[in-house]
Amino acid sequence: MANTYVAIATVTVGSGGAASMDFTNIPATYTDLQLLVSIREETSATAVAFIKFNNTTANRSERYLQGNGSTAVSGTTAVLQFIACQPSDTANTFGNASIYIPNYAGSNYKSVSSDSVSENNATGAFSRLVAGLWSNTSAINQITITTDTGDVAQYSTATLYGIKNS
Amino acid sequence: MPTKLIVDCSTGVTTEVELTAEEVAQREADAVAFAEIKAAEEAAAQAKADAKASAEAKLAALGLTPEEIAALS
Numbered sequence: 001m002a003n004t005y006v007a008i009a010t011v012t013v014g015s016g017g018a019a020s021m022d023f024t025n026i027p028a029t030y031t032d033l034q035l036l037v038s039i040r041e042e043t044s045a046t047a048v049a050f051i052k053f054n055n056t057t058a059n060r061s062e063r064y065l066q067g068n069g070s071t072a073v074s075g076t077t078a079v080l081q082f083i084a085c086q087p088s089d090t091a092n093t094f095g096n097a098s099i100y101i102p103n104y105a106g107s108n109y110k111s112v113s114s115d116s117v118s119e120n121n122a123t124g125a126f127s128r129l130v131a132g133l134w135s136n137t138s139a140i141n142q143i144t145i146t147t148d149t150g151d152v153a154q155y156s157t158a159t160l161y162g163i164k165n166s
Numbered sequence: 167m168p169t170k171l172i173v174d175c176s177t178g179v180t181t182e183v184e185l186t187a188e189e190v191a192q193r194e195a196d197a198v199a200f201a202e203i204k205a206a207e208e209a210a211a212q213a214k215a216d217a218k219a220s221a222e223a224k225l226a227a228l229g230l231t232p233e234e235i236a237a238l239s
């Protein structure tokens with residue numbers, strides 16, 4: 001049976017937090033990539049995390065739909081953003097994100113879709129859907145996960161999966 | 167100095183590396199840039215909400231009921 005869904009690598013943040021989680025030397029042997037992230041901000045209070053490809057912040061864009069339990073907003077940004085738990089959220093909880101990147105090794109621009117939420121035992125918690133684009137023709141060989149300011153908190157994890165169509 | 171976690175997908179080895187001065191500067195610049203973007207988004211959302219409230223107040227002054235105003239949106 002074909003091995004079509006492979007865990008390429010996992011990273012877990014240790015004591016003291018980390019500025020980023022980086023996947024480097026991503027092999028070009030899969031059809032698509034999926035990134036599953038469990039993440040909490042160490043200090044920032046924005047519930048925001050980002051991804052960038054090949055160590056550049058250029059040429060990212062997204063259209064998003066986001067709700068917080070009482071209001072919904074939509075719009076566009078020049079980043080690729082998903083939801084993390086922030087320090088004011090329930091202790092020891094983490095935001096969850098599923099990020100899908102089809103045809104990551106091709107020579108066309110790279111589309112990205114993500115579905116992310118925060119966990120909070122209160123009225124307000126975030127959910128965000130993103131249709132993103134990295135307008136670059138290079139194969140993706142590096143993915144970096146950061147928060148907007150401050151560190152990624154201890155016990156945050158990310159696993160990168162490679163998907164093959166056969 | 168902040169550190170970053172790097173996992174090499176070709177080996178599976180994870181290393182913790184201190185950010186360079188350039189990376190720290192870039193990180194700070196990115197944070198400032200995002201704060202500006204977020205402020206602009208919030209200002210735009212507030213302006214839209216203010217315009218909606220203003221429009222609804224004017225419609226109410228013309229005699230429309232809350233139900234009639236809600237039916238327009």
